[in-house]
Amino acid sequence: MRWLIALLVAAHAIVLFAGFFAPYDPAAQNRDFSFASPTRLHLRDAGGKLHLRPFVYALKDSATEAGGYEEDTSRPHRLRFLVTGQGYKLAGVIPSQWHLFGVADEGRVFLLGTDRFGRDQLSRLLYGGQISILAGLLATSFSLLAGALVGCVAGYFGGWPDRALMSGAELFLALPWLYLLLGVRAVLPLHLGPAQAFLLVTSVIGLIGWARPARMVRGIVLSAKERNYVTAARGFGASGPYLLRRHILPETYGVLLTQATLLLPQYILAEVTLSFLGLGIAEPTPSWGNMLGALQEYHVVASYWWMFAPVLLLFPLFLGYFGLAGLLQKRMQTYAN
Numbered sequence: 001m002r003w004l005i006a007l008l009v010a011a012h013a014i015v016l017f018a019g020f021f022a023p024y025d026p027a028a029q030n031r032d033f034s035f036a037s038p039t040r041l042h043l044r045d046a047g048g049k050l051h052l053r054p055f056v057y058a059l060k061d062s063a064t065e066a067g068g069y070e071e072d073t074s075r076p077h078r079l080r081f082l083v084t085g086q087g088y089k090l091a092g093v094i095p096s097q098w099h100l101f102g103v104a105d106e107g108r109v110f111l112l113g114t115d116r117f118g119r120d121q122l123s124r125l126l127y128g129g130q131i132s133i134l135a136g137l138l139a140t141s142f143s144l145l146a147g148a149l150v151g152c153v154a155g156y157f158g159g160w161p162d163r164a165l166m167s168g169a170e171l172f173l174a175l176p177w178l179y180l181l182l183g184v185r186a187v188l189p190l191h192l193g194p195a196q197a198f199l200l201v202t203s204v205i206g207l208i209g210w211a212r213p214a215r216m217v218r219g220i221v222l223s224a225k226e227r228n229y230v231t232a233a234r235g236f237g238a239s240g241p242y243l244l245r246r247h248i249l250p251e252t253y254g255v256l257l258t259q260a261t262l263l264l265p266q267y268i269l270a271e272v273t274l275s276f277l278g279l280g281i282a283e284p285t286p287s288w289g290n291m292l293g294a295l296q297e298y299h300v301v302a303s304y305w306w307m308f309a310p311v312l313l314l315f316p317l318f319l320g321y322f323g324l325a326g327l328l329q330k331r332m333q334t335y336a337n
Contacts, residue, residue, distance in 0.1 A: 018126035019088030026127040027284045030118035038113045046073040054079045077107030113306035128286035136268035142206030151217025172211035194285040205270045224251045261325035265318040
């Protein structure tokens with residue numbers, strides 16, 4: 001479990017400090033290198049000489065492939081570490097110009113290639129992860145907060161509040177969440193700024209998924225409020241808010257944590273889906289969804305494999321979340337027994 005948590009923490013840390021790990025501004029265009037393939041790192045030059053430090057060759061138009069590029073072996077550029085470059089804000093707060101790696105100004109290093117506009121795919125992948133993962137985190141927090149509130153009210157007070165709230169939850173559970181998500185987003189304004197679009201998408205995604213956590217929290221509250229120590233505290237005059245805060249809500253934390261690890265990849269995928277379809281975060285702000293939007297064109301799918309980079313990152317990230325959820329469930333079962 002520790003290595004899984006360490007892997008997820010490392011992945012999120014790299015995305016959080018994307019400005020440091022990304023060699024270029026994600027919006028910077030270089031039309032001379034449209035759909036350039038990933039840059040190869042070399043330790044041995046064209047003459048066979050071995051170098052201790054990796055280097056890259058400059059790119060030039062291919063003599064054999066129309067619209068392609070090839071290495072210019074007469075123009076090597078050493079890969080440098082801890083270099084200064086385009087300014088950014090570290091973790092969105094601290095101004096900085098330091099980057100993990102780079103080459104001289106006249107050189108280019110595209111470790112994951114470029115897109116149609118010559119934008120560095122690695123930089124866009126890292127910055128796009130900030131948007132997609134943050135959208136998932138905020139939507140998950142919103143759903144769990146709403147679910148915990150509804151579940152506590154329904155389970156603790158019972159009666160008509162319980163029936164009304166759980167009827168609404170059953171309605172949300174019966175509807176296919178993807179179609180509901182697309183329908184709700186489609187009726188809202190499409191032409192919004194990046195910040196407004198992000199908040200709107202996050203709110204819509206979070207609104208869809210509160211029902212399942214609410215039902216689970218309700219079940220725990222129904223069980224917890226009948227336990228002997230809760231009955232004893234109520235007999236000594238403890239108020240409802242005190243009982244919820246002190247004795248009942250702590251019982252729900254394990255379930256909410258497990259739900260968070262399950263909902264987070266689902267909500268990241270929801271943002272990716274909306275942005276892929278043009279209903280989420282729009283260009284030029286990168287997100288994993290609008291990066292994958294280029295794959296709607298057949299020639300991109302057939303010719304430029306590096307445009308699948310967000311998909312290749314999503315699979316291990318989701319497996320990590322689901323693996324962590326499984327471990328948490330096992331721990332909870334062990335604790336319960």
